[in-house]
Amino acid sequence: MIGEIAHFLSLSASALLCMVLIFNLFFAFAEEHANQLILSLKLFNQACWLIFISFGMYVYLAIIDDFSIAYIANHSNSQLPIFYKVTSIWSAHEGSMFLWIVFLTLWSIFFINFLKKDHPLKKLTLLILSLIILGFLLFLLLTSNPFERILPFGALEGADINPVLQDPALAIHPPMLYLGYVGFVVAFSFITAFLLHGNFQLQWEQDIRKWSFVAWIFLTVGITLGSWWAYYELGWGGYWFWDPVENVALMPWLAATAFMHSLFASSKSNILKTWTMFLGILIFALSLFGAFIVRSGIIDSVHSFANDPERGLYLLSFSGLITLLALGIFAYRLPQLNSSKLVVTGSKESFLSMNNILMMTAIFSIFLGVTYPLIIESMSGEKVSIGPPYYNTIFSPLILITSFFIMISVEALWQRSLPIRAVAYSVLPTIFFASISVYIIWIYTQIFSMLAYVGIFSGLLIFYSYFFRTINNFFKKRYINKGSAIAHMGLGLLFFSVSMNSILSYEKNINLFSGQSERINESIQEFMFKDIKVYPASNHEVISAEVFILQDQKKIFLNPQKRQYMTRGQITSETAIHATPLKDTYLTIGDQLENGSWTFSLKINYFVKWIWLSSALMVLGISIAMFKKKLT
Amino acid sequence: MNQILRLSLILLPVMIIVFFGKVLLFDGEKQASNFDAKSFPVFQLNDLNGNLVQADALKGIKLLNVWASWCITCLVEHPFLTNLSENDIDIIGLNYKNKDTKAIAWLKKHGNPYELSIYDPRGDLAFELGVTGAPESFLIIDNQVVAHIQGELNQLKWDSIFLPIINAEKQRQ
Numbered sequence: 010m011i012g013e014i015a016h017f018l019s020l021s022a023s024a025l026l027c028m029v030l031i032f033n034l035f036f037a038f039a040e041e042h043a044n045q046l047i048l049s050l051k052l053f054n055q056a057c058w059l060i061f062i063s064f065g066m067y068v069y070l071a072i073i074d075d076f077s078i079a080y081i082a083n084h085s086n087s088q089l090p091i092f093y094k095v096t097s098i099w100s101a102h103e104g105s106m107f108l109w110i111v112f113l114t115l116w117s118i119f120f121i122n123f124l125k126k127d128h129p130l131k132k133l134t135l136l137i138l139s140l141i142i143l144g145f146l147l148f149l150l151l152t153s154n155p156f157e158r159i160l161p162f163g164a165l166e167g168a169d170i171n172p173v174l175q176d177p178a179l180a181i182h183p184p185m186l187y188l189g190y191v192g193f194v195v196a197f198s199f200i201t202a203f204l205l206h207g208n209f210q211l212q213w214e215q216d217i218r219k220w221s222f223v224a225w226i227f228l229t230v231g232i233t234l235g236s237w238w239a240y241y242e243l244g245w246g247g248y249w250f251w252d253p254v255e256n257v258a259l260m261p262w263l264a265a266t267a268f269m270h271s272l273f274a275s276s277k278s279n280i281l282k283t284w285t286m287f288l289g290i291l292i293f294a295l296s297l298f299g300a301f302i303v304r305s306g307i308i309d310s311v312h313s314f315a316n317d318p319e320r321g322l323y324l325l326s327f328s329g330l331i332t333l334l335a336l337g338i339f340a341y342r343l344p345q346l347n348s349s350k351l352v353v354t355g356s357k358e359s360f361l362s363m364n365n366i367l368m369m370t371a372i373f374s375i376f377l378g379v380t381y382p383l384i385i386e387s388m389s390g391e392k393v394s395i396g397p398p399y400y401n402t403i404f405s406p407l408i409l410i411t412s413f414f415i416m417i418s419v420e421a422l423w424q425r426s427l428p429i430r431a432v433a434y435s436v437l438p439t440i441f442f443a444s445i446s447v448y449i450i451w452i453y454t455q456i457f458s459m460l461a462y463v464g465i466f467s468g469l470l471i472f473y474s475y476f477f478r479t480i481n482n483f484f485k486k487r488y489i490n491k492g493s494a495i496a497h498m499g500l501g502l503l504f505f506s507v508s509m510n511s512i513l514s515y516e517k518n519i520n521l522f523s524g525q526s527e528r529i530n531e532s533i534q535e536f537m538f539k540d541i542k543v544y545p546a547s548n549h550e551v552i553s554a555e556v557f558i559l560q561d562q563k564k565i566f567l568n569p570q571k572r573q574y575m576t577r578g579q580i581t582s583e584t585a586i587h588a589t590p591l592k593d594t595y596l597t598i599g600d601q602l603e604n605g606s607w608t609f610s611l612k613i614n615y616f617v618k619w620i621w622l623s624s625a626l627m628v629l630g631i632s633i634a635m636f637k638k639k640l641t
Numbered sequence: 642m643n644q645i646l647r648l649s650l651i652l653l654p655v656m657i658i659v660f661f662g663k664v665l666l667f668d669g670e671k672q673a674s675n676f677d678a679k680s681f682p683v684f685q686l687n688d689l690n691g692n693l694v695q696a697d698a699l700k701g702i703k704l705l706n707v708w709a710s711w712c713i714t715c716l717v718e719h720p721f722l723t724n725l726s727e728n729d730i731d732i733i734g735l736n737y738k739n740k741d742t743k744a745i746a747w748l749k750k751h752g753n754p755y756e757l758s759i760y761d762p763r764g765d766l767a768f769e770l771g772v773t774g775a776p777e778s779f780l781i782i783d784n785q786v787v788a789h790i791q792g793e794l795n796q797l798k799w800d801s802i803f804l805p806i807i808n809a810e811k812q813r814q
Contacts, residue, residue, distance in 0.1 A: 082713055164713035294654075307664060321665045329658040336654060340647040380657075387664055 012078050015066035016156035018059045019146065025056035026143040033136055046132050050121070053135055057118040060146070064111045067155065071098050077163025080104055080155045086167040088548065089175075096180045097170040102304060102320075103155035105183060109300070110145050112184070113191040117142060120195045120220060129211060133202035141194060144327045152320045172549070172574045172581050178238035186231030186258065190296040192224025193265060197293035197335065200286045204338045209345065214275045214285070221272065221289075222635040225265050226628050232258050233624040241586065246516075246595065246612050248620060249507075251400050253308045256375050257299035263375075264292040267368035269631070270361055277423060278358045283346050284365050290335045295372070297328035307383065355427035360418035367411050374403045405463045408504055412467035415497065416440075416474040435474060443469035454513060461508040468504030471497055492637065496630025499623045506619035513592075513615035518599075522606045526557075529611070535559035541607060549574045554598050554607065556585070569598040569609070593617050681784045682769035688757045689734075689741055689748075698757065702807055704732045705779040706755070706794070707767060709739040710747035712775040718793045719751055725799075726754040734758030737767050737775050778803075782810055 029052045036045055071094050076082040084104070085097040098104035117138040124131050149155070196217045203213045235255070236248045249255065268288040275285040302308055305321025352358045378395045385393050416439055420431040447466050451457065475497045482489045517529055519536060526537035539555040552571040557564065567585035574581070587594040592615045599608035681699055688694050699705075706722060708715040726732050734755035736744045741760055748758075761767055770779065770786070780788040780803050788806055790798055 076713075159713070159717060164716070166711075166713070168711075168713060301661070305661075305665060307661065322662070325658060325661050325665065329654070332654055333651065333658075336650050340650040343647050343650075344643060380660075383664060384660070387660070 011066055012070055012075060012156050012158065015063045015070070016150075016154075018063035018066070019150060019156075022056040022059035022063070023143055023146045023150065025052050025059065026139045026146070029053050029056070029139045030136065030143065033132070046135075049132065049135055053121065053139055054118060056139075056142070057114045060111060060114045060142075064107060067104075067107065068095055068098065071095060074167065075163075076165065076167050077158050078155075079157045079159045081167065082159060082164040083168050084170055086169040089167075089170060092180065093170055093175055096174075099183050100170050100174045100179065103149070103153045105187075106145075106149050106153055106304070107155050108184065109187050109191060110142065110149060112187050113145060113194060114142055116188075116192050116194055116220075116224075117198075120199075124216065128216075129208065130199060130202040130206055130213065133205050134198050137198040137201050138194065141198065141331060144331070148320075148323050148327060152323050169548075169574075172572070172579055173243055176238065176242050178234060178242055182231060182234040182238055184231075185227050185234055189224050189226075189228025189231050190258075190261065190299065192227055193221065193261065193289070193292040193296060195220040195224070196268070196289040200289040201335045201338060204286065204335075204342050207342070212276060214272055217289075218272055219635055221265070221269060222631055225262075225269060226631055226635075228258075228262055228265060229624060229628050229631075232262060233621060237621060240617065241584070246584075246597070246610070246614075248617060251378070251395075251397050253379050254299075254303055256379050257295070257302045260372050260375050261292050261295040261299065263368050263372050264288055264295055267365050268292055270364050274358050274361050274423075278352060279346065280352055281358055281361060281365075283343070284362065286339060286346075288365065290332070290339060291372075294328070294332040294335070297324075297332065301325055301328055302379070308379070353424055353426055355421065356425055357418065357421040357423050360414055360421050363414050364411075367407060367414070371404070371407055374407075375400070378403075401460050405460045408467045409463050412470040412501075412504070416470045419474045419478050435478060438477060439470055439473045442473050450509075456512050458512050461512040464504050464508030464511075468501045468506075468508065470501070472501030472505065475501070490634075492630045492632075492634030494630070495633065496627045499626025499630060501623075502619060502626065503623035506616035506623060510614065510616045510620070513613075515613055517611045519609040519611055520602065520606055521609070532613075533558060533560045533611075536611070538607065538609070546572075552598065554609075556596060556609070558587075558594065558596075560587075560594060565594060567594070567596045569596045571598050588618065590618060591615060679786050681781060681786055682766060684759075684766045684769070686766060687760050689736060689745055689760050690757075694757065694759050698733060699781050699784050701731065701783065702810060703756075703781045704730055704803070705735055705781050706732055707735045707737045707770075707772050707775045707777040707779075708758075709737045709775045710743045711739065712737075714793045715776045716751065718776055718795065719754070721795055721799075722754040723752055726756075731756050733781075735767060735770075735772075736760050736762075737772065738762060738764045780806060782806075 029049050032052075033045070033049060036042070070078055071081050071085055072091055074081070074085065074087045074094070076085075076087075080101070080103045081097075084100050085094050089097065099108045121131070121135055121138060124134070199213060199217050203211060232255075235258075239245045239250070240248045268285065268291075271281055271285040271288055274281045276282070301321065301324045304324060307321060352362060378399055381395055382393050385391055416436055417427070417432055420435050421427050443466055446469050447462055450465060451462070475494045479489055479494045481487075519527060519529070519538075521527060521536075521538040523538055523541050526535055528534055529536050535558065537557040537559075539557055541552065541554045543550065543552050545551070549572045552573075554569055556567045556569070558567060559565075565587045567587060569585040570583035572581045572583060573579070582597050585596045592613055595612040595614055597610045597612075599610055601607050684694075686694055704725070722732055732755050734757065736758045739762065741762070744758065744760070748755075759766065764772070771789075774791075776793060777789070777791050778794045779786050788802055790802055
């Protein structure tokens, strides 16, 4: 019964949203009336509340184990702790789409109600938001109904959540990511409303700035958590795989990053204003593209949900419709927006334009990497795969160019050409120190890899230029843009640690009988496989190995495990990790060979912690920038 | 220049949408209809009663249904399978990752539509077949796997996927 009520509330919400749209279309050509907006807003708010209540009831159904609901029966189990009963809602397509819509609604209701009462763009924004929410709500209810019952009689027990998803990270990784993705609906709808409205004297940047920053923070945290989860919990042995779904998350992130930079200068230059609007539309379009790729089953990936062409078609046509609407209006208004005033070479605006161009290049490269295999397969039937080598070769020159521009731009000024002397003062020492550091690393490691050194050099260029500037400004008691400095140093650190990780990390496959030991290399003097045990646990069987490692004169005990889950028969690997600030000793247990010996995979991963640190620095930097009152 | 830019802002997304639409609409079908017949994997397993399954068990037109007592959807499709077996369709069960006592109890409780059920507690044969979970159904003609569906088998899927092949096969004979 509760299920039906929740279902009915969602249906009513879509009916209310329909009313908002029809009502406003009906009066579109009539004279403007103050009550029109008030009524629309009321209907909209009520629709949003109905969606929240409906989702709340759905959470309740999951907690009380209502296995007559097909989705809950297929993804939950009465034995699960309540925490996982709730998180199981977003462990597959229908429920996670529901959550996606709830977040969409959440952003929309907050934004529209925080907007000034008489803001000229309020009505149009409201209409666009209603259209978007309605479209996705109908998608949910028509093609992937989470309320569907198992008839005539329900299941007695649930099929259980996928064991790799029984992890606290599942509770936060998808919600964070979704909050980030859909958060850009604010920028998207507001910019589209601005373009539709046609009064270009209006200032819109301030109204969406904070919202976009918060969305960016969620997106960054979501992506980082996914990477962290893959590394620590799923035992994939790495943090980034250029998986198609990781790529479709990275594209909106890059667009959003460019957007935020552009937003700073948007009110100062018309050319950048155009860029900002385009990027604002692009971020949400790319988020929708991401949803389409994951939910249409068009690409095989660890992240993709079950294949259903009907869903794919709906998503494609609806996402396509809103994107084309926004881009169409943008293209229509473009001549009115462009001004003949050129950007001064060497000014801050010119560097921001350059930044936009580089980001767009990166986005296009990733887009090509994601779609190229599909294009080839569709045309010739051949299967090709595009992996890390493609991305590494494309990105390393891009990163180098970017870092050069960042380095020069540090001293740039608004609307004025860059003073050559200032550049020389900051650029020369930066290049000098970065080169010295790279040389030291090379002497110390004795490993040469062109791509990696390009990354290290670029990372250090960015890091040093902001570092020196901050110190210099501190002593001269000049203004320091803390947020920007921290975020950029984080970026530099990210390039640096990713590249260092790629040259220093190594992997060893070890094959031993229990009781045997082996010398691996100078750092790992002894690897001893002490014992292996097999024992049953609550809902799985455990194979647990005890390993002793003598590494750099320190004794380490590790105990990697393998688990076989009874209900699904799935095998998961529990990695044992010994982490120090500089490197992680990462051990997974493999298979037993026919002669009775066991295989182990030992990975020594360098600078992994630093990668999370750099991401945290970027988030911190943006958080600081967000609370600044004025645009600088 | 500006005109080209404006035009490409619209045309580029349209091209992308048309391309993905084409992939969704047409490329998927190609895959489904090109399901290559492949021989049924060689296996040596007992049935639920403990007798070795004979090699001729999969001669003729057989429906192989992957099931388990822990599988809810299996219970959902159970009446439909019973209906099929009453209409002279030979159904072979593949009892997947299940305890034999539980499986037998399940059959006793709900009825047994299967001619016999191959007992595959570790999922070895299921792995060879490419089973991802229960239920799944395979249409097998003379030891050749000719069609495969995942999830619940119902009238709709039966009529659209399995029945045409069975009718064609019967006509050929």
